Amino acid sequence: MTWRLFRVWQRNRDSHRKYFWASLVGNLGEPLLYLFAFGYGLGSYIGRIHGQSYLEYIAPGLLVSTAMFAASFECTYGSFARMVHQKTYEAILATPLSLEEIVFGDIAWGTTKALLNSLSMLLLLGFLGLLVHPSALLLPVALLSIGLLFSALAILATAIAKNYEFFNYYFTLLISPMFFFSGIFFPLDAFPPWVKTVSLFLPMTYAVDLARALVAGIWSPRLLVDLLALLTPALFAGLLAARLIRRRLIP
Numbered sequence: 001m002t003w004r005l006f007r008v009w010q011r012n013r014d015s016h017r018k019y020f021w022a023s024l025v026g027n028l029g030e031p032l033l034y035l036f037a038f039g040y041g042l043g044s045y046i047g048r049i050h051g052q053s054y055l056e057y058i059a060p061g062l063l064v065s066t067a068m069f070a071a072s073f074e075c076t077y078g079s080f081a082r083m084v085h086q087k088t089y090e091a092i093l094a095t096p097l098s099l100e101e102i103v104f105g106d107i108a109w110g111t112t113k114a115l116l117n118s119l120s121m122l123l124l125l126g127f128l129g130l131l132v133h134p135s136a137l138l139l140p141v142a143l144l145s146i147g148l149l150f151s152a153l154a155i156l157a158t159a160i161a162k163n164y165e166f167f168n169y170y171f172t173l174l175i176s177p178m179f180f181f182s183g184i185f186f187p188l189d190a191f192p193p194w195v196k197t198v199s200l201f202l203p204m205t206y207a208v209d210l211a212r213a214l215v216a217g218i219w220s221p222r223l224l225v226d227l228l229a230l231l232t233p234a235l236f237a238g239l240l241a242a243r244l245i246r247r248r249l250i251p
Contacts, residue, residue, distance in 0.1 A: 005101040005105035008105025008108075064208055074151070075154035083158065103241055107151045149233060181199055184208055
């Protein structure tokens, strides 16, 4: 696997240009809705959590959820269309690129799209005065890691998907639980102990923890644990996805 994977990234970028604004609105609209409806509306009744307003509490989690959803949609529906219906993968295989380069090129594009969408959210949080600590400058690094992980997980789901309906299982059984049970909206202590235990196996929990620490200006060795909890499964998911797609496309 070489730098040629960025040719796949470049192909996807060029194809995406005319859909950029529609895609941005689609991926950014829902987190913004949660931010204002929950942060200002529900927040006026909840009060403070851990010394923060409810808006300040949910903002980091909604930021990383933007990256999660953007990467997940791109590398499920988008990658499936390229692989199955458009036959883009098979066409690129006729060039010197390897299948691994195609898969990781798609993952790189999903990561980029996640970063672009979440940076828009990041700018809004800065405009609202929610980013006051210098450590917030490292949030793009965290968003890249989150985008990489969820792009790899999504393309792993794509590798075994038979049709678009399969992704209903992926989003309902994996993505939605991570959105609601990873500490975005409420502290995990508010849930029963078994939910807190399950949350330790959800990568989104570590993504929220990392973003919240950077926004609050908290430095601790736990940040490295959070980062490793994102990057390690991303590598394994990407390699496994490439292997499964190879079996699928090359008998």
